[in-house]
Amino acid sequence: MQVNSQPFLLFTGSSHPDLATHVAGYLSVPLGKVALGRFPDGEISLQIQENVRGKEVFVLQTIALDPHAYLMELLIMIDALKRASASSITAVVPYFGYCRQDRKDKPRVPITAKLVANLLVNAGATHLITMDLHASQIQGFFDIPVDHLSARPLLVEAVKSLNLSRLVVVAPDIGGVKLTRSYAVHLGVDFAVVDKHRINSSHVEMMAVIGDVKGKDVLLADDMCSTGETLVSAAKACQEKGARSVYAAVTHGLFVGDALSKIEQSGIQTVLVGDTIPVQERCKQCKKITVVPLSSLLGQAIHCSVTRESISSLS
Numbered sequence: 001m002q003v004n005s006q007p008f009l010l011f012t013g014s015s016h017p018d019l020a021t022h023v024a025g026y027l028s029v030p031l032g033k034v035a036l037g038r039f040p041d042g043e044i045s046l047q048i049q050e051n052v053r054g055k056e057v058f059v060l061q062t063i064a065l066d067p068h069a070y071l072m073e074l075l076i077m078i079d080a081l082k083r084a085s086a087s088s089i090t091a092v093v094p095y096f097g098y099c100r101q102d103r104k105d106k107p108r109v110p111i112t113a114k115l116v117a118n119l120l121v122n123a124g125a126t127h128l129i130t131m132d133l134h135a136s137q138i139q140g141f142f143d144i145p146v147d148h149l150s151a152r153p154l155l156v157e158a159v160k161s162l163n164l165s166r167l168v169v170v171a172p173d174i175g176g177v178k179l180t181r182s183y184a185v186h187l188g189v190d191f192a193v194v195d196k197h198r199i200n201s202s203h204v205e206m207m208a209v210i211g212d213v214k215g216k217d218v219l220l221a222d223d224m225c226s227t228g229e230t231l232v233s234a235a236k237a238c239q240e241k242g243a244r245s246v247y248a249a250v251t252h253g254l255f256v257g258d259a260l261s262k263i264e265q266s267g268i269q270t271v272l273v274g275d276t277i278p279v280q281e282r283c284k285q286c287k288k289i290t291v292v293p294l295s296s297l298l299g300q301a302i303h304c305s306v307t308r309e310s311i312s313s314l315s
């Protein structure tokens with residue numbers, strides 16, 4: 001008798017069908033069948049339409065653009081898989097939404113990153129694969145294994161193809177120093193930092209540039225671009241200090257509101273962005289945006305997980 005002929009199953013919610021299809025293609029597996037719908041009052045209804053008993057299961061869902069719905073869909077899917085006796089449930093969350101409130105930095109604020117971690121574990125997730133968390137300490141909010149991937153290796157390759165001869169990597173804020181240093185190390189160049197002061201969630205004010213950018217090709221490296229304020233203001237600060245060109249590399253492109261038109265009008269030449277978040281039509285129209293596919297990295301992480309190989313070697 002053959003037990004579990006297919007070693008694992010890959011399911012997805014409705015957050016990012018393109019990415020899920022590419023990951024499934026990389027792994028040469030079909031996506032698991034799920035009936036996903038809505039009750040007349042808007043609640044999510046769901047049924048897993050495959051036998052998952054005793055199987056290793058992966059659920060890919062990115063928590064962006066409509067974060068409440070996609071988070072709830074993910075929780076409901078994990079609950080269904082747990083109740084159907086899957087042997088393990090790995091949540092593959094390329095963009096971990098609700099990550100920005102990760103500490104109590106003001107009175108009476110929530111720690112939503114911890115709340116989401118609790119929800120995922122309580123629903124039944126036994127393992128998390130995610131990418132470029134807003135703060136890597138969020139891994140510690142989970143008491144299950146977390147594999148924290150970095151898009152940096154693929155974004156660095158894309159940067160190299162730009163052939164920038166006087167490159168310096170710049171962190172657009174102090175919190176980005178660790179990420180920026182890793183880009184600088186892998187590109188073999190210096191790094192600098194912009195001292196950002198955030199006025200509110202959609203406005204930032206740049207203070208000083210710490211380090212030398214004069215006459216250089218600046219690469220701003222960041223985990224995400226949301227309103228675009230951070231990148232555009234950092235680009236302006238670098239240009240005022242004499243940078244000869246400005247590029248950017250970000251893992252997660254939320255591009256909310258008028259972010260893209262701000263980028264279009266800015267001195268930034270190109271933003272290299274991962275595809276952890278669905279590439280909206282208006283992104284495809286924007287000449288300054290170059291999408292770097294990350295499905296191979298997610299596919300490799302799932303493969304390593306199934307074959308019990310090291311995932312840290314992917315960074």
Ligand code: R5P
Nearest residue numbers: 223224225226227228229230
């Ligand atoms: C901040 O700590 C993050 O790393 C990003 O710089 C920030 O979230 C980007 O947001 P926005 O595009 O709205 O400035």
